[in-house]
Amino acid sequence: MKNLIITILLCFSCSTILLAQPPARHASPEAKQKAKDRSDYSLFRRQITALKEFAEERKKIPALQKENKELVKVYVTMDSTETDDTAKYKFLQGFITQQIGENTTNAYEITFDRTTRKITTVKRTGESAEPEPAEVKEKPAPKKGTEVKKPAPKKKKDGDEEDEEDEEEKTPAGKEKDE
Numbered sequence: 001m002k003n004l005i006i007t008i009l010l011c012f013s014c015s016t017i018l019l020a021q022p023p024a025r026h027a028s029p030e031a032k033q034k035a036k037d038r039s040d041y042s043l044f045r046r047q048i049t050a051l052k053e054f055a056e057e058r059k060k061i062p063a064l065q066k067e068n069k070e071l072v073k074v075y076v077t078m079d080s081t082e083t084d085d086t087a088k089y090k091f092l093q094g095f096i097t098q099q100i101g102e103n104t105t106n107a108y109e110i111t112f113d114r115t116t117r118k119i120t121t122v123k124r125t126g127e128s129a130e131p132e133p134a135e136v137k138e139k140p141a142p143k144k145g146t147e148v149k150k151p152a153p154k155k156k157k158d159g160d161e162e163d164e165e166d167e168e169e170k171t172p173a174g175k176e177k178d179e
Helices: 002-019 029-049 052-059 061-068 085-090 159-170
Strands: 072-079 091-100 103-113 118-124
Touching: 029 072, 029 091, 029 103, 029 118, 052 061, 052 072, 052 091, 052 103, 061 072
Parallel strands: none
Antiparallel strands: 072 091, 091 103, 103 118
């Protein structure tokens, strides 16, 4: 009985070891293409978020929210709906998208070359909303009779003169020193 149990356990352990093997290393061409696509999309997204144009659009968010009193978002979208198969494998197209409330517009159109793995063109679409410049408040000009005087730089003096100057600084402004 004991031998029978050991034999059964050994058979099960061998079969589980064989089933636990990783899949074959030779993946299908479709799987390889999907992995390459994922890699290109993530690289493209990282490159777009590193663009100065993306940073400029993000800086506009507080002014647009204040002006429109609605939620403003700036994000990256990518278009993968290519009709021509040859163009699909050469370029990716992405956008820096601006959403104000329910209105969505593309601020920039970006093209990514898949062979060199770099962004090739960045074009402004002109659809996005721009915050209105804040009104500049003019400072009143100083009156002609009053001028703002800047303190003159201190010159080096002898030791005796410095002591007298220190004593004058120590006396309160309201009280004058009698000499």
